[in-house]
Amino acid sequence: MLVLTRKVEESVLIGDNIEVKVLLVKGSGKQASVRLGIVAPEGIRVLRSEVLIETAEENRRAARTVAPGLSDVEPAQGSGKAGKGGPEKQS
Amino acid sequence: MHVVKTSRFGEVRYDPERVIRFPRGILGFEHLCRYILLNCRESDRFKWLQSVEDPTLAFLLFDPSPDFPDYWPPVNSTDLAELDLPSLESAIVMCIATVTGPPSYATANFQAPLLINVSSRLGKQVVTGLPSYKTKQAIFHSALVQKTG
Numbered sequence: 001m002l003v004l005t006r007k008v009e010e011s012v013l014i015g016d017n018i019e020v021k022v023l024l025v026k027g028s029g030k031q032a033s034v035r036l037g038i039v040a041p042e043g044i045r046v047l048r049s050e051v052l053i054e055t056a057e058e059n060r061r062a063a064r065t066v067a068p069g070l071s072d073v074e075p076a077q078g079s080g081k082a083g084k085g086g087p088e089k090q091s
Numbered sequence: 092m093h094v095v096k097t098s099r100f101g102e103v104r105y106d107p108e109r110v111i112r113f114p115r116g117i118l119g120f121e122h123l124c125r126y127i128l129l130n131c132r133e134s135d136r137f138k139w140l141q142s143v144e145d146p147t148l149a150f151l152l153f154d155p156s157p158d159f160p161d162y163w164p165p166v167n168s169t170d171l172a173e174l175d176l177p178s179l180e181s182a183i184v185m186c187i188a189t190v191t192g193p194p195s196y197a198t199a200n201f202q203a204p205l206l207i208n209v210s211s212r213l214g215k216q217v218v219t220g221l222p223s224y225k226t227k228q229a230i231f232h233s234a235l236v237q238k239t240g
Contacts, residue, residue: 042167042168043167043168043169043172044167044169045167045169045218045219045220046220047218047220048220051202051218051220052118052218054226055118055119055200055202055203055216055218055226056118056119057119058187058189058200058203058226058227059117059118059119059120059150059187059200059216060119060120061189061191062150062151062187062188062189062200063119063120063148063149063150064189064191065149065150065151065188065189065190065191066190066191067137067151067188067190067235068237069133069194069234069235069236069237070131070133070134070137070139070151070234070235071099071100072131072132072133073100073103073129073130073131073132073139074129074130074132075103075104075105075106075109075127075128075129075130076109076127076128076129076130076138076209077109077128077209
């Protein structure tokens with residue numbers, strides 16, 4: 001990890017078109033918080049990092065889903081139906 | 092045709108040409124990239140995304156649009172490019188559902204929907220990070236209640 005010290009109103013540049021600026025520092029010690037302003041191109045998403053952890057956790061919970069009322073399934077797109085000629089290959 | 096011996100549905104035969112690839116995997120399961128989409132005969136609001144690499148892994152997917160017509164996740168140009176999508180309208184947008192207790196407690200992750208391009212067979216989970224969309228959005232659908240008898 002690259003570690004830099006910035007004062008309020010100072011910024012860091014990442015690559016050609018990302019800027020992170022320190023706008024405000026509040027509090028002190030463990031309660032301190034920093035307000036950051038971020039400029040990034042439209043195609044680059046900026047997220048609080050906890051969001052990725054929370055998403056992974058929710059996905060893991062979702063993987064344990066039990067829904068017996070929804071177990072009559074068939075592959076989507078009806079690929080097994082008419083359209084492809086010839087006999088099916090034995091696997 | 093290939094076969095995957097799934098834990099939920101038994102043997103499922105599928106056309107390997109229909110496998111959907113998630114190049115980045117799905118968060119929490121980054122090592123698994125190949126899935127097939129299964130329709131539910133009981134309900135067209137739900138589909139399953141079944142891993143063809145891990146037969147025990149499947150995600151129940153919920154279509155938000157009928158109940159949430161204004162749901163429009165902020166997808167960016169990188170998301171579209173990664174999936175070869177000309178626009179969001181060409182994609183299937185579905186939310187991963189969590190049903191681990193009574194059906195009335197079912198939720199779906201509206202904050203991080205799945206985006207699937209069926210024609211290019213590519214998919215990704217778009218983590219929007221938007222606080223206005225819930226990771227645990229309550230959903231209820233009669234199909235979740237198993238009919239008895």
